[in-house]
Amino acid sequence: TLKLAGRTAFVTGAGSGMGRAISRRFAAEGANVVAVDLNAETAAETAAAINAEGGASVSAGADVRDREQVAAAVQVGLDAFGGYTTLVNNAGIFDNQAPLLETDDALWERVIGVNLLSAYVVTKAVLPHIIAAGGGTVISTASVASFVAGSGGAAYTTSKHGILGFTKQLALDYAPHNVRANAICPGAIDTGLTRPFWEADPASLELFSAVPAKRVGEADDIARLALFLASDDSSFIYGTGVVIDGGFLLT
Ligand code: NAD
Numbered sequence: 328t329l330k331l332a333g334r335t336a337f338v339t340g341a342g343s344g345m346g347r348a349i350s351r352r353f354a355a356e357g358a359n360v361v362a363v364d365l366n367a368e369t370a371a372e373t374a375a376a377i378n379a380e381g382g383a384s385v386s387a388g389a390d391v392r393d394r395e396q397v398a399a400a401v402q403v404g405l406d407a408f409g410g411y412t413t414l415v416n417n418a419g420i421f422d423n424q425a426p427l428l429e430t431d432d433a434l435w436e437r438v439i440g441v442n443l444l445s446a447y448v449v450t451k452a453v454l455p456h457i458i459a460a461g462g463g464t465v466i467s468t469a470s471v472a473s474f475v476a477g478s479g480g481a482a483y484t485t486s487k488h489g490i491l492g493f494t495k496q497l498a499l500d501y502a503p504h505n506v507r508a509n510a511i512c513p514g515a516i517d518t519g520l521t522r523p524f525w526e527a528d529p530a531s532l533e534l535f536s537a538v539p540a541k542r543v544g545e546a547d548d549i550a551r552l553a554l555f556l557a558s559d560d561s562s563f564i565y566g567t568g569v570v571i572d573g574g575f576l577l578t
Contacts, residue, residue: 329357330558334463335408337361337401337453339391339445340418342369344518345468348546349415349553350374354382356554358413361404362386365418383408391418391445397452411456412463413557416446416490419468421520425480435482442486446493454501462505464557467494468549469510471572487512491568498566507565509556514572516544539574 336353340346342364350360354377362377364370367388377384385407387400404411419442425434446467457463470487472478479487490510497508515521515535521543525532535543552571555561570576 330554330560331413332357334412334557335359335361335404335410336413336415336557337363337404337411337449338415338417339363339389339449340468341373341386342366344520345513345516345546345549345553346415346417347373347376348550349417350384351377351380351382352547352550352554353413353557354384355380356558358557359404359408360384361400361407361411363389363391363400363418365390391416391449392440394448394452397449401452401456405456410460411453412460414450414453414457414463414465415553415557416449416465416467418445419486419520421479421483423480424483427481430481438480438482439486439489442483443489443493446490450493450497454506457506458501458504463507465494465497465501465506465508466553466556467508467510469494469512469568471512471514471570471576473510473512473568474570474576494568495566502565507556507561509561509564509566510568511549511552511556512568512570512572513544513549514538514570514575516546516549518546538572539577542573544571544573 341362362373370386374384374386387403389396389400469490472487473491494510
């Protein structure tokens with residue numbers, strides 16, 4: 328039987344990398360998928376791929392920092408599928424490793440905005456629908472940078488630590504509504520986010536592959552974990568950050 332039959336998921340950052348892989352895997356397990364991205368075209372490509380595979384998906388372009396754009400995207404999914412059971416806060420950026428004194432206000436606001444404020448904005452828009460549906464799951468993409476310094480700059484590390492705290496409080500506060508919140512904490516994964524760094528500096532790819540698993544991760548490694556956390560297979564897991572890093576944090 329399909330693990331997400333009858334569910335509807337709102338997935339952000341769905342036009343690329345992990346968000347696209349999560350969207351496709353959720354749809355393959357029976358979920359309706361609302362694919363949302365800043366880039367409306369790539370979000371539409373994700374939805375088209377799902378529909379071509381026999382799944383059910385609609386898409387919307389939205390900046391996850393923008394309440395009005397997010398509300399409009401939520402409405403697209405409501406019109407198509409009638410409600411929500413599942414949210415994946417996945418959109419994020421990683422475009423610098425600047426320490427604090429090299430971080431200006433614009434950089435801080437951009438990274439904290441896309442990676443952390445977004446969880447506040449999007450969850451506030453979707454959670455009432457999940458509660459109205461009788462419960463469901465919220466999954467947020469954090470990072471190994473939720474636990475250690477050095478994997479990002481000041482703003483990135485702060486944003487990903489924040490996502491973990493957000494997830495824990497959400498899990499505690501909404502468990503009575505039958506909502507489970509958890510985070511995914513990836514190490515180095517081959518996506519549109521990391522490719523430019525590795526192509527500019529191939530030695531860094533070798534460095535990132537030198538984990539116990541002896542490879543960088545694939546987007547579908549993350550999608551399989553997201554499926555587990557979204558399905559009833561994980562029904563006793565609340566408010567945790569699952570590390571999925573090929574063993575990076577062990578070294
Ligand atoms: P990606 O760049 O392939 O995909 C991210 C998507 O988010 C893109 O399609 C982009 O257009 C979208 N996006 C960016 N800003 C947005 C905004 N303001 N509003 C809506 N959408 C926006 O990256 P990915 O590697 O798949 O990253 C997904 C998540 O995983 C991010 O939160 C990232 O921080 C996290 N992460 C990635 C890695 C890695 O190694 N790739 C490691 C740890 C955590």
